[in-house]
Amino acid sequence: MSRFQTIDAYAPLDGQLALMPIRFERLSPERVIVANTVGDILVLTQVEFERLIALDLRPGDGLYERATERLLVAREGARAPLQLLALRLRSRMAFLRDATALHILVVTLRCEHSCPYCQVSRRNTGAERYDMSEETALLALEVAMSSPAKAIKLEFQGGEPLLNFPLIAFAVEAATRMAEVKGKAVEFVIATNLALLDDKILTFCQNHHIHLSTSLDGPADLHNRNRPRPGGNSHALAAAGIQRVQEFLGRDRIGALMTTTDASLDRVEEIIEEYVRLGLDGIFLRPLSPYGFAMKTRWYDGYDSDRWLTFYERGLRHILDLNHRGIRFPEFYASLLLQRILTDQPIGYVDLRSPAGIGIGALVYNYDGKVFASDEGRMLAEMGDQTFELGTLGKTDYASLVTSERLIDLVGGTLSQTSPECRSCAYEAHCGADPVYHHATQGDAVGIKPLSGFCSRQKGILRILIETLERGGRDAAVLRSWVSR
Amino acid sequence: MTPLALHGTGRATGFSEGSGRTLLRLRDPADTPSHAADAALIRSTDHAVMALLQGFDTFVAIGDSEPGSGANGRRVLLDNRFSHLTPGDILALDVPTNRVRVLWRSESNHNSFLVTERCDHFCLMCSQPPRNVDDGWIIDEIYECLPLIDPSTKSVGFTGGETLLAPDRFIPLLGAVGRLLPHAGVHVLTNGRAFSRAAVVRNWAALQHPDLWAGIPIYSAVDTIHDYVVQSRGAFDETVLGVLRMKDAGQRVEIRVVLHALTAPRLVETCTWLARNMPFVDHVALMGMEDTGFALANHAALWMDPLDYGPALTDGIAVLSEAGIRTSIYNLPLCVLPEGVRPWAVRSISDWKNDRPDVCSSCSAAGRCAGFFTTGKTKFSRGIQPIAEPVTFLGR
Numbered sequence: 015m016s017r018f019q020t021i022d023a024y025a026p027l028d029g030q031l032a033l034m035p036i037r038f039e040r041l042s043p044e045r046v047i048v049a050n051t052v053g054d055i056l057v058l059t060q061v062e063f064e065r066l067i068a069l070d071l072r073p074g075d076g077l078y079e080r081a082t083e084r085l086l087v088a089r090e091g092a093r094a095p096l097q098l099l100a101l102r103l104r105s106r107m108a109f110l111r112d113a114t115a116l117h118i119l120v121v122t123l124r125c126e127h128s129c130p131y132c133q134v135s136r137r138n139t140g141a142e143r144y145d146m147s148e149e150t151a152l153l154a155l156e157v158a159m160s161s162p163a164k165a166i167k168l169e170f171q172g173g174e175p176l177l178n179f180p181l182i183a184f185a186v187e188a189a190t191r192m193a194e195v196k197g198k199a200v201e202f203v204i205a206t207n208l209a210l211l212d213d214k215i216l217t218f219c220q221n222h223h224i225h226l227s228t229s230l231d232g233p234a235d236l237h238n239r240n241r242p243r244p245g246g247n248s249h250a251l252a253a254a255g256i257q258r259v260q261e262f263l264g265r266d267r268i269g270a271l272m273t274t275t276d277a278s279l280d281r282v283e284e285i286i287e288e289y290v291r292l293g294l295d296g297i298f299l300r301p302l303s304p305y306g307f308a309m310k311t312r313w314y315d316g317y318d319s320d321r322w323l324t325f326y327e328r329g330l331r332h333i334l335d336l337n338h339r340g341i342r343f344p345e346f347y348a349s350l351l352l353q354r355i356l357t358d359q360p361i362g363y364v365d366l367r368s369p370a371g372i373g374i375g376a377l378v379y380n381y382d383g384k385v386f387a388s389d390e391g392r393m394l395a396e397m398g399d400q401t402f403e404l405g406t407l408g409k410t411d412y413a414s415l416v417t418s419e420r421l422i423d424l425v426g427g428t429l430s431q432t433s434p435e436c437r438s439c440a441y442e443a444h445c446g447a448d449p450v451y452h453h454a455t456q457g458d459a460v461g462i463k464p465l466s467g468f469c470s471r472q473k474g475i476l477r478i479l480i481e482t483l484e485r486g487g488r489d490a491a492v493l494r495s496w497v498s499r
Numbered sequence: 500m501t502p503l504a505l506h507g508t509g510r511a512t513g514f515s516e517g518s519g520r521t522l523l524r525l526r527d528p529a530d531t532p533s534h535a536a537d538a539a540l541i542r543s544t545d546h547a548v549m550a551l552l553q554g555f556d557t558f559v560a561i562g563d564s565e566p567g568s569g570a571n572g573r574r575v576l577l578d579n580r581f582s583h584l585t586p587g588d589i590l591a592l593d594v595p596t597n598r599v600r601v602l603w604r605s606e607s608n609h610n611s612f613l614v615t616e617r618c619d620h621f622c623l624m625c626s627q628p629p630r631n632v633d634d635g636w637i638i639d640e641i642y643e644c645l646p647l648i649d650p651s652t653k654s655v656g657f658t659g660g661e662t663l664l665a666p667d668r669f670i671p672l673l674g675a676v677g678r679l680l681p682h683a684g685v686h687v688l689t690n691g692r693a694f695s696r697a698a699v700v701r702n703w704a705a706l707q708h709p710d711l712w713a714g715i716p717i718y719s720a721v722d723t724i725h726d727y728v729v730q731s732r733g734a735f736d737e738t739v740l741g742v743l744r745m746k747d748a749g750q751r752v753e754i755r756v757v758l759h760a761l762t763a764p765r766l767v768e769t770c771t772w773l774a775r776n777m778p779f780v781d782h783v784a785l786m787g788m789e790d791t792g793f794a795l796a797n798h799a800a801l802w803m804d805p806l807d808y809g810p811a812l813t814d815g816i817a818v819l820s821e822a823g824i825r826t827s828i829y830n831l832p833l834c835v836l837p838e839g840v841r842p843w844a845v846r847s848i849s850d851w852k853n854d855r856p857d858v859c860s861s862c863s864a865a866g867r868c869a870g871f872f873t874t875g876k877t878k879f880s881r882g883i884q885p886i887a888e889p890v891t892f893l894g895r
């Protein structure tokens with residue numbers, strides 16, 4: 015008789031195996047995706063899925079091993095699997111420790127463009143009462159500097175913020191001084207169409223290490239159609255601006271955002287190629303959001319999420335092929351989701367969080383001193399909906415803003431972990447609550463997810479990414495390489 | 500290769516009646532003895548005379564017969580298998596039985612102390628099969644040995660058995676190591692189960708040692724497989740909890756995965772699991788199996804040619820590296836590794852230098868190769884063959 019026991023002596027006892035908290039979603043009649051609470055994923059056949067649910071698993075059958083490794087099943091009484099899930103969940107939620115890292119100053123509502131999809135309801139260039147004052151900026155910075163986050167980002171938005179550049183310069187200098195006193199790191203971003211860029215502004219950006227973020231919708235005809243301005247030269251100005259920033263400040267100091275309109279849908283490859291041509295380091299394929307003029311002009315209704323997903327998938331295919339040709343060029347939304355799928359790092363992006371990033375992830379200070387829980391929240395306010403307005407500068411401070419009953423209700427009431435549909439969704443760990451979107455589209459911050467464009471886009475993109483990772487090979491390798499660790 | 504003789508029987512004379520275990524530190528006969536344990540290492544009559552003049556009263560001679568010097572004193576004669584001994588080496592002599600063990604070799608960079616032969620595991624491939632004996636005296640002997648070691652020593656290891664069966668005795672010993680060998684990195688092999696108890700981790704962390712490592716084996720992400728390999732139900736659960744507690748306390752942990760027919764087939768999954776669940780460990784060692792001890796008894800169940808798990812090594816290392824986990828390959832000859840992972844291989848088998856198998860004589864990589872054990876009946880990989888081109892080691 016051997017001194018050694020066989021493997022059967024170490025198998026779970028009858029009835030000892032238990033399901034961990036799992037969620038699933040059918041990919042096809044034959045395939046089911048199963049995920050645990052931290053988003054470890056297993057794609058199973060229908061038969062395997064039924065065996066998993068029935069706990070009809072034995073060491074050696076392959077399924078037992080796969081399900082154990084993904085923390086989908088564990089022995090009753092085992093402590094390690096629960097500890098692992100708990101500590102990974104803690105790590106995924108660690109963004110809560112650094113509350114409100116993003117502070118957006120709307121330095122003016124004026125704009126010299128007249129985009130029909132404008133989401134912020136810009137004002138004409140002459141209307142100077144839509145500018146932020148120095149006094150308001152200082153009050154905003156005081157709130158920003160009293161948030162817990164050690165490293166904060168100040169983003170200047172508009173309208174076209176460069177129309178009020180003196181205020182930006184004032185705020186950057188003030189913030190730098192205040193951050194030093196507070197022992198905080200501070201980063202600056204200006205979201206601009208670049209039309210008003212000049213050497214003075216560039217020099218200032220260089221001296222203060224400011225990042226620029228611009229809009230580029232694709233080739234000239236498409237971009238100019240989407241973004242009219244006197245002279246019809248928006249694209250030429252943006253392209254020239256991008257090149258100037260790249261030369262003057264460095265390639266990594268400028269990024270561009272695109273917005274998908276009806277006219278973009280058949281042209282994703284051209285749009286991407288335009289980004290490559292201009293030497294941009296990636297693209298963020300973005301759908302239109304239901305705010306501002308995009309609603310008034312009904313551009314928002316130009317396409318549904320299925321058509322958008324087709325656009326996205328075609329775009330992703332093109333981008334993967336670019337990468338195979340040796341051009342490192344990520345799709346940034348995919349990168350964000352992949353970071354959620356492939357790591358437990360807390361997410362920096364405020365729109366992919368639950369608890370939602372409103373207020374506790376970002377605060378927005380409007381030109382007139384009103385404080386909003388998100389950029390989209392102030393867009394809604396310009397349309398007459400005050401739901402996401404948290405207070406007025408001078409009459410409030412950081413603590414009362416983020417502990418206001420309104421914000422707590424909005425954040426606490428929309429957790430994807432507990433919302434109908436989300437709570438049982440296989441993608442929950444990688445998704446987020448988007449109360450502003452659902453409020454805007456359905457009049458309810460939780461929303462009915464099967465009717466939500468956000469949800470169908472999320473499910474669609476996550477499914478594309480997960481299936482690509484599952485297939486392995488060089489597409490999967492490119493996706494994995496986009497994750498920053 | 501033939502391992503160096505690290506224990507054997509000598510002939511001891513001149514030790515007083517009733518002497519038991521005695522530690523001897525070898526010194527050059529031209530040196531001056533400075534400790535009661537100092538013994539002159541003599542290989543010739545000249546040495547013997549010089550040692551006598553220098554005031555030595557203990558002599559360790561190597562050879563077939565003792566080089567006479569006419570001196571009295573304590574004398575040990577060891578045969579030529581011990582010719583590798585050098586000054587600085589430390590021997591333990593059991594006077595009644597004439598048994599000699601080499602505790603410390605000053606020329607080695609991998610000195611390690613066996614702390615106990617007892618173990619609460621019974622691993623299928625154990626190279627040092629545990630024995631249920633009362634060997635608490637070993638820790639006392641290590642305490643005695645530490646002051647004899649060159650204080651500039653860079654590294655010291657502790658193995659078992661299971662080193663942490665008696666943490667209340669072992670952890671204070673580590674404290675003494677930190678004080679007496681302040682420049683030494685300390686590497687402890689343990690199954691990590693003791694760390695599932697908060698008090699053990701607390702005491703370990705309280706040492707505040709700047710370079711103390713716990714090397715902990717996890718053979719699979721599947722509890723049943725790990726428990727089977729170590730022959731102990733519930734081992735996986737306690738070991739994983741132990742690792743988590745240690746990392747929570749900010750302690751250094753190395754995960755060791757020994758590769759054989761029960762573990763290598765799921766190597767990629769194991770690495771994926773480590774990358775997702777323990778990206779915070781400090782090092783992962785993927786290790787070839789030493790075909791000795793129980794590994795021979797279980798050869799049929801365990802043997803897998805490393806050539807056959809090469810692709811899994813490639814993928815596993817990619818997964819770990821992507822997750823930013825420092826990774827090394829131990830105990831595997833370069834020629835059996837896929838070229839892409841050779842830069843991860845470490846020359847780990849200590850003292851691979853004497854008898855190199857003939858096949859290696861024309862190999863350009865021999866200087867960097869971990870080599871393989873050639874004792875007795877072990878089986879080699881069918882992939883052993885000289886590497887013709889100089890291996891270029893790309894940065895990781």
Ligand code: SF4
Nearest residue numbers: 436439442445469472
């Ligand atoms: S929004 Fe949709 S995809 Fe996201 S968690 Fe909820 S149900 Fe799932």
Ligand code: SF4
Nearest residue numbers: 832834859862865868
């Ligand atoms: S042939 Fe070369 S690579 Fe292979 S074991 Fe010998 S020295 Fe190592």
